[in-house]
Amino acid sequence: MPLRKRPMFRTITAMLSLGSLAMLTACDSPSGSDERTAALSCTAPGVSGSEIRAGLLFSDTGAGQSAFQAFRAGVDARLGVVNAEGGVNGRKVVYSWYDDATDPAQNLVGAQTLVGSDATFGIIEGTTTGAGSAQYLDDHDIPVVGVGGEIAWTQHPNMFAWSYYTTSAGSNSVWGELIRSQGGTRAALVDMAMSEAIQNFHRQLAESLEAAGVQVDQTFNVTAGTTNFESLVRQMKAAGIDTLTGSIFPDVLARILPAARAAGLDLKVVLSPLGYDQTLLGLIGPQLAGTVIYLDFVPFEANTPAHSRLLAAMQMYSPQIQPPAQQSAVFGWLSADIFLRGLEAAGPCPTRAAFIQGLRAVHDYHGDGLLPHPIDFATNRGHLSGCYDFVRVSEDGSRFVPLQPVSRCGEPLR
Template structure:
């Protein structure tokens, strides 16, 4: 009897020890390069100089946001170290900065780097190194390719998503439209045009002319004349800010008044509408997914109250009218959410895993009803927008939140 009791006791102790050891193993903290007990290193590449330096505000806002998070105690007790380099919007420079961040600074991930060609230049490298290239600041559709590039994920609605929403709107409001498209002859323009055609589906023949321009051209005036001559009564302007403003001016000059839709990247009041002229911009259409920091309708909004108090305390020099500031805040907030979800498993693999499991996340500066959702086979966090019309001195949102998913 005593021997049996002794054996049972030994077995119980052994079981207790095993249990203790396995729960200790479960509670073990896991780190890759760039993460530790006290710190999380995040890399970023921005055009602080060069032709796209207007977007530098995104990087500055993100830095200020992480400063606020650190002041509030960090993420699960760890402080963020944000290392942001300038690439002047030049792909060879982007490659150089990405190598520096991964190999010298040993960051955990690269977050929110700006530009289509610039991010395209480092995508293969990031995936070979298995370092997250997370929440790319570009609307190209190619960032949503988890099969081929499992370490790269976009953030904002893709250009194709946005174009499909315009297609839905045109078919509903003007079913017999004759559509003229002015598009930039690069990935940005072609992505949009494809989205527009996909959205129109069997009605793609509504496009009477799709005319491309090069960014090296001084002006798009002759293209606008050509599109009017083709008989178009809808103009879809897939242009960057300078050319969007020129198109608005030229259409007014030749007394052409089509239904005029401009892409979200050119919907800036300060950067496009004012230079073109407020009077001739009345009624222009676009779509948005973020709240407008200059619009008093958001003054009582809880999310925007947080945004304004953040600016007052951590980023007082920022221009709240600049859409890039609103964008940077929401993107940084999304990354913080992912890192919180990672808990004590700060491996690169877990960062990507958590990024692919965002469910109905609503950053403060996104429009009400627009939610971030991802899945292992869907690396497109935002797929909804709302139409808006320029009236007086500002954009007015109208209609429902539209999902760009086919068939919705």
């Protein structure tokens, strides 16, 4: 796949103010000056007396850009909050960043660049091509946190995610049960590309639908620029398809659904993992009307205190993202929050090994209330997520409406 632009490498100080220098001496024990002296002598890569340096590796360009366009802004918002409060054990958290252009080879180059040339402590990752660097980062025992969209996230003990979208075997009943509850009986699965992750995601969906009694009749691999969507819809109509799902980007859905309406194809269910973005509704909302999107965090429509804190931080530290209530912003916020949780668990003089060991011992991570169910990092690795919140694009395409019940969990399928 050609790159849209050359990968970028920049150093960003993700902070407005660290606050008083007295924060450096704060500690829980009576010997605060001794702890400060020890902290100043920490020798782990990326750790100094005043800073901890992370690496931000994400898809700022390429095919995955639309899925991660607000990811960095969410990271900035979360780090902005913690740094304004004094950082972690008196150290501000800063980062350098690299655009992997949604390319596994560039993902590896980015990881090597961040780790090798910039003394990075750990990696915050927002991409669908993280498998490119997974083994390299594992070999060097470097902590990685982020969006678990690939099988690689389930295979490496140094990698942490709040949700795993795909695994090499097994499935969950949640998708099939949702589709069946909405009246779906005959499905077409539409995929954007047949990478290993997409193949497994496709298999999971098919197994889930079939377990619920929803027949999978057709499979299509599509691209926004070359697929004849009118022909595709005619085939679906001839087969009596009433359900559309798969790994479909919103821009492709916006081509399929108007063609389906024009052809008189009555789709009872359209189910997608992507598209929860108010900006997107402003651009193509009417085309996406009726689409059900499943989320691994509590939707903004719930209007909880956790949402208020996130939105206020976005306005403060990432005001260029409007509106701030975007799916990828939550991904960035949660990824940065998990990184901070690992630093806290690693203690006043953090090492990479202490980060991994300490974060793996966190049994009740809830993302400050953004997750529908607490996560046990000791047991969640390698297990396909089976609990999601579901929203539907309104009939006029202007807003998201939570389904009732909004939160649904399925059973593992082996």
